[in-house]
Amino acid sequence: MLDSTSTILELLESGDATAREVTETALRAIGATEPTNNAYTHVGYESALRAADAVDADRKAGRPLPPLAGLPVAIKDVLCTSDMPTTCSSNMLRNFTPPYDATVVAKLKQAGAIVIGKTNMDEFAMGASTETSAMGKTCNPWDTDRTPGGSSGGAAAAVASGTVPLSIGTDTGGSIRQPAAFCGITGLKPTYGRCSRYGLVAFASSLDQAGPLGWSVEDVAIGLQAMAGYDPADSTSVDHEVSDYRAAIAETDMKGVRVGVLREATDQEGVAPAIRTAVAEAEKVFRDLGAEIVEVSLQHSPYWVPTYYVIAPCEASSNLSRFDGAHYGYRHAAEENGASESSLDKTEPLEAMYRASRAAGFGSEVKRRIMVGTYALSEGYYDAYYNQALKVRRLIRGDYDTTFGSVDLILGPVTPSPAFRLGENTDDPIAMYLCDLFTVGANLAGVPAISLPGGIDDDGLPVGIQLQAPVMQESKLLAAGAAFQSATSHHQRRPDSFVTT
Numbered sequence: 001m002l003d004s005t006s007t008i009l010e011l012l013e014s015g016d017a018t019a020r021e022v023t024e025t026a027l028r029a030i031g032a033t034e035p036t037n038n039a040y041t042h043v044g045y046e047s048a049l050r051a052a053d054a055v056d057a058d059r060k061a062g063r064p065l066p067p068l069a070g071l072p073v074a075i076k077d078v079l080c081t082s083d084m085p086t087t088c089s090s091n092m093l094r095n096f097t098p099p100y101d102a103t104v105v106a107k108l109k110q111a112g113a114i115v116i117g118k119t120n121m122d123e124f125a126m127g128a129s130t131e132t133s134a135m136g137k138t139c140n141p142w143d144t145d146r147t148p149g150g151s152s153g154g155a156a157a158a159v160a161s162g163t164v165p166l167s168i169g170t171d172t173g174g175s176i177r178q179p180a181a182f183c184g185i186t187g188l189k190p191t192y193g194r195c196s197r198y199g200l201v202a203f204a205s206s207l208d209q210a211g212p213l214g215w216s217v218e219d220v221a222i223g224l225q226a227m228a229g230y231d232p233a234d235s236t237s238v239d240h241e242v243s244d245y246r247a248a249i250a251e252t253d254m255k256g257v258r259v260g261v262l263r264e265a266t267d268q269e270g271v272a273p274a275i276r277t278a279v280a281e282a283e284k285v286f287r288d289l290g291a292e293i294v295e296v297s298l299q300h301s302p303y304w305v306p307t308y309y310v311i312a313p314c315e316a317s318s319n320l321s322r323f324d325g326a327h328y329g330y331r332h333a334a335e336e337n338g339a340s341e342s343s344l345d346k347t348e349p350l351e352a353m354y355r356a357s358r359a360a361g362f363g364s365e366v367k368r369r370i371m372v373g374t375y376a377l378s379e380g381y382y383d384a385y386y387n388q389a390l391k392v393r394r395l396i397r398g399d400y401d402t403t404f405g406s407v408d409l410i411l412g413p414v415t416p417s418p419a420f421r422l423g424e425n426t427d428d429p430i431a432m433y434l435c436d437l438f439t440v441g442a443n444l445a446g447v448p449a450i451s452l453p454g455g456i457d458d459d460g461l462p463v464g465i466q467l468q469a470p471v472m473q474e475s476k477l478l479a480a481g482a483a484f485q486s487a488t489s490h491h492q493r494r495p496d497s498f499v500t501t
């Protein structure tokens with residue numbers, strides 16, 4: 001039942017279901033799936049039922065209701081919530097409940113959505129498997145031996161297991177699209193600046209963007225409608241009119257739409273055959289729908305991953321410096337950290353406390369990124385690494401500008417392979433970073449991109465395809481996605497474990 005946002009909204013509007021009934025269904029589904037999946041870091045049993053009762057009371061009294069009244073949603077645990085903890089799946093913030101809601105959360109609440117809980121993620125959004133979480137790993141509902149992807153793995157698993165029809169993730173280098181692909185659902189990374197970052201705990205500020213995940217393009221269009229918009233509290237949010245995304249997805253005519261196929265991506269060595277097949281089949285679907293297919297090249301794509309893995313850690317090392325046990329975050333008494341009183345530098349007790357807090361509060365991937373970033377920003381290496389990466393980023397954006405001069409959309413893969421096994425890449429950071437091979441380009445250029453279910457491979461695992469569009473052209477992206485889903489049924493496939501109660 002909890003697999004279509006619009007169906008739930010219709011049930012609620014028609015009075016065929018109360019918000020309490022829908023919320024109880026979601027909470028029951030969580031009860032059934034959480035012991036296996038661990039998709040949530042926190043479930044707001046009482047607050048969700050309270051919010052549902054308020055919606056029902058308003059409906060009963062005939063008061064006007066906002067568009068998402070009674071819709072259960074799950075929020076990635078990197079977005080601040082005033083009534084639930086916000087841990088970023090880190091020991092550093094294990095006991096932190098923010099005093100305010102992130103703007104996107106506030107907007108969803110104002111739209112009537114009911115926040116059911118917070119979803120698990122890679123610690124501070126650094127990872128591609130949700131295994132760097134200090135709250136334990138999340139399993140993929142299609143195969144519990146496999147990762148749901150990351151860093152928004154909990155958000156994707158929460159939808160794919162049937163606990164909510166819509167979740168909100170964030171995407172710095174692929175963190176919405178890759179888990180969406182691994183879990184067989186649809187995930188949208190909006191244009192940088194389309195949704196406010198106020199209250200999104202910063203990882204890499206010039207790349208982070210929040211966005212919706214759901215089964216279909218319609219689900220994510222509904223989510224984006226509620227989240228998008230200018231926010232004076234975020235100086236990087238863009239004052240650009242918010243389109244009517246639901247109206248946009250009714251426009252599924254692909255005639256005259258020019259789709260550029262990124263053949264250089266699928267042709268790369270190491271790309272799984274199922275991924276190649278999915279992109280080739282999608283190309284055919286778009287051609288049959290009347291789109292004009294052309295081949296495109298994003299010349300600097302070989303530099304996407306190296307550029308991202310300089311810029312993102314640099315920004316992370318700066319953003320995470322605030323978690324020192326004094327300004328923010330877990331405070332560890334220096335003596336508790338294995339250091340005896342006598343071994344501590346007594347002239348610098350504050351330094352010792354910082355060291356102990358950061359050593360105990362952060363996991364190893366976060367520490368790795370902080371060290372890489374600090375190194376690349378240090379005086380002797382700033383020009384060679386950080387500055388150079390910024391220059392390459394400009395070239396990458398230039399490739400997109402040139403390409404979008406001749407095509408409306410770019411079609412390609414989301415990931416080099418379907419979901420890998422839990423533990424498979426945990427000792428190999430480079431292998432983990434290469435999961436982002438096809439996704440980080442959109443973040444570096446700031447363009448919107450969507451991951452769509454594109455098939456199931458021989459092992460029964462979902463495979464995604466990706467569309468990218470010029471900045472602020474989410475409508476184009478969603479319309480093409482809706483056209484694709486009108487011609488395919490991949491988004492209607494559900495894992496065996498899907499809860500239908």
Ligand SMILES: NC(=O)C[C@H](N)C(=O)O
Nearest residue numbers: 125126127172173174175
């Ligand atoms: N945050 C993201 O978008 C995920 C990316 N794999 C990273 O670890 O940086």
